[in-house]
Amino acid sequence: MAKRGISLLLVLMLVMSIVAVGCGKNEVPQSTNENVAKEPEKPSEPQYGGVMKIALENNVKNLDPLYIDSTTAEQVMCQVGETLIETNSDCSEYLPCLATSWEISEDGLEYKFKIRENVYFHEGKYQNGRLMTPEDVAYSINRSKGYFCNYLWMLDRMEVTGEDEATAYLTQRDATFLYQLSHSSTSIVPKEEVEGWGKDFTTHLVSTGPFVLKEHLTDQKSVLVRNEKYWGEKPYLDGIEFVIIPDQAQAINALRTGEIDLVFNVMGESTKLVKGDSNLTLMQSPAFRVRDVGFNMEDEILDDIRVRKALLMGTDYQQLAAGTYLYGEGIAACLPLPKKSWAYDEAFENLIPKFSPEEGKKLLAEAGYPNGFKVEVMCKGDAMSMRSLTILQQQWKQNLNVDLQINTVEATTYMDSLIKGTVQMWSGAQTSTSDPATSIGYQFNTAKLHSNYNAWCYSNPEVDKLITKGVEELDREKRIEIYKEIMEKTTPECVGIFFGNDNVSWGVSNKLHGVVQENKSVITISGNGINIWKEK
Incomplete structure (x- = not known):
């Protein structure tokens, strides 16, 4: 003791x-x-290109939405995976994502979703980047039931109910259902990749997001590249590299030398180092x-x-x-x-x-x-x-x-x-x-x-x-x-x-622009009106 x-x-x-x-x-x-998050003044128009490098304090073991086990893993997953809906920056409203609209029955037990057209999965080992369908939505949501703290406990099932439609049937009314569908644990994935990889899908995540998982080394790093077939706004960045650096002092040093562009969870004396460096910005907002x-x-x-x-x-x-x-x-x-x-x-x-x-x-x-x-x-x-x-x-x-x-x-x-x-x-x-x-x-x-x-x-x-x-x-x-x-x-x-x-306290390089601290546990790099770019 x-x-x-x-x-x-x-x-x-x-x-x-x-x-x-x-x-x-x-x-x-x-x-x-109030520690209002601030952003460095933009020196020019947004630029395409560059790789954003982010330090993570813990290893990322699981990237399968079913077995998400930490916020650290979510930081990676949310750049690759996408859900039916998402929340706005302060989590007070629901916005379209892979579902363009939805209707709730009068008794609150049926949610009918119109599925976005012309969305393609990332190319994987077991499918070549095919079109996402309502069948994929039903498969993924039904697969999520019972996992990740059983947050979908109110869900009975989801079924395909039209050419571009899927409907969720609940066992009882639940005002949090839409929020749960915005969580990364309900990311839409292709059945072929899940079944083809088996237990190894957890390190070979495939979805529809703005970035594609190119390489994942559990104790070292996760490398993402831009999804050139992305249905939404084209990401400015060529890619993202998440690097595991458990020691914050080492992470802050890498931030100050330019080896890293962003560090999460800046605490203690590290806040002084970030504040005192003219090349960095300490972003803070209530969590x-x-x-x-x-x-x-x-x-x-x-x-x-x-x-x-x-x-x-x-x-x-x-x-x-x-x-x-x-x-x-x-x-x-x-x-x-x-x-x-x-x-x-x-x-x-x-x-x-x-x-x-x-x-x-x-x-x-x-x-x-x-x-x-x-x-x-x-x-x-x-x-x-x-x-x-x-x-x-x-x-x-x-x-x-x-x-x-x-x-x-x-x-x-x-x-x-x-x-x-x-x-x-x-x-x-x-x-x-x-x-x-x-x-x-x-x-x-x-x-x-x-x-x-x-x-x-x-x-x-x-x-x-x-x-x-x-x-x-x-x-x-x-x-x-x-x-x-x-x-x-x-x-x-x-x-x-x-x-x-x-x-929420982040150390951010002034070479990054468009960084926003939303009222979420993870960063949005591209999507939901956000598109981070890196000054060359």
């Missing part, structure tokens, strides 16, 4: 070293800098990613609402967020719902217990812990989690006499412990979308018990009914009212401390 401490003096120095954010303690402190410290409500100590509430009352959210985001990696928050969600309401912030150590101590005494207690928190040992936990460790010791022991573990152990419920507390971040169905709709759902979504083991039949209702309702205004009711019922349960919304 690895443990780490930090002096209160150092904590205060960390906090004072950045601009303080917002309002009073345990109210959401607002950032004084749908909430940083938290969660409580296992089945734990013999944390099952008492008085204990959980006391821990929140002994937490200075403002100091915690400020000390965690030392380099502008995020903005302060206090709710499980991302601030950029269309269902977010500042009124929810008043449901969080106000900072009051004395009241917190009284609650602990009532719960049988007048002298505090010891509790263990698990994390994966990343820099941001360690910063937040060492601050929290000092706050709870000083304010509540609670001893917080920090246990760093491997990622596999971390996930296994959440699933098995063998952890008292944990620290991490949860990623969602603008739709609250993918944040609080998962986090407070009994069906998600003992998973990374609902590891706090919250279960309330009344809330489950509201969650189902929120998904079945297709009218957004009505859905907002439903999720408001869910927040009003769940927030007072104090299942965790949701203290920040992470930023």
Whole structure:
């Protein structure tokens, strides 16, 4: 078990070293800098040619949409694969892609898609770049059912219902169905390539996207070239090369020397290096990613609402967020719902217990812990989690006499412990979308018990009914009212401390133009109105 401490003096120095954010303690402190993504000034008209080189921090093992296992793999897959629909930059609307239009039946159980004509697959080993058909759409969507967290659980089947038409039949109404069809796990692929390659299709992905997978070396790189038969706007770039560079310092050095054009997840001291280099731009924008410290409500100590509430009352959210985001990696928050969600309401912030150590101590005494207690928190040992936990460790010791022991573990152990419920507390971040169905709709759902979504083991039949209702309702205004009711019922349960919304932070060479940070987990290089080009 690895443990780490930090002096209160150092904590205060960390906090004072950045601009303080917002309002009073345990109210959401607002950032004084929204970190709006910026783009270098274009020196000339867009140019064709050049290869964009991107550093990836983790190996890319699986490119088959069925077995997508990381955002890193998605960065590659989304340049090669295409889906029926896509979302706009802030994920609030659905746009045509391989489907040009769709109709939803009055009962919400049938989705009829008009399939785009004259779209061709990339040339592969088992087909020569043939025309994509509605049969391919039905095959791919049906193949996706049951995979990748079973996000298509509401789908019964998809069938070809016309010469240029395919219809999806659902088992029940679900407002998130279209969003799931925009996910890379539902990319349209040719049956011949899937069956021909077998298990090796995962490294020989073929689809219809603007770039073609030319070479994939699992531990080294993925090389993509422009799809000359692409149905959409012609990509400016000749190709893309994704290079595996696990060490960020090495990646940033490659960015500064020009060997790499873009680095994802720039954090810590690396932000200073990027900001200080006139040849680079640090692009930052809020992500749908909430940083938290969660409580296992089945734990013999944390099952008492008085204990959980006391821990929140002994937490200075403002100091915690400020000390965690030392380099502008995020903005302060206090709710499980991302601030950029269309269902977010500042009124929810008043449901969080106000900072009051004395009241917190009284609650602990009532719960049988007048002298505090010891509790263990698990994390994966990343820099941001360690910063937040060492601050929290000092706050709870000083304010509540609670001893917080920090246990760093491997990622596999971390996930296994959440699933098995063998952890008292944990620290991490949860990623969602603008739709609250993918944040609080998962986090407070009994069906998600003992998973990374609902590891706090919250279960309330009344809330489950509201969650189902929120998904079945297709009218957004009505859905907002439903999720408001869910927040009003769940927030007072104090299942965790949701203290920040992470930023997306990229280091970008000024030779790249047209780079946009959308509210998605991956970059769009060509498509959806975006077409990145590289200055020669």
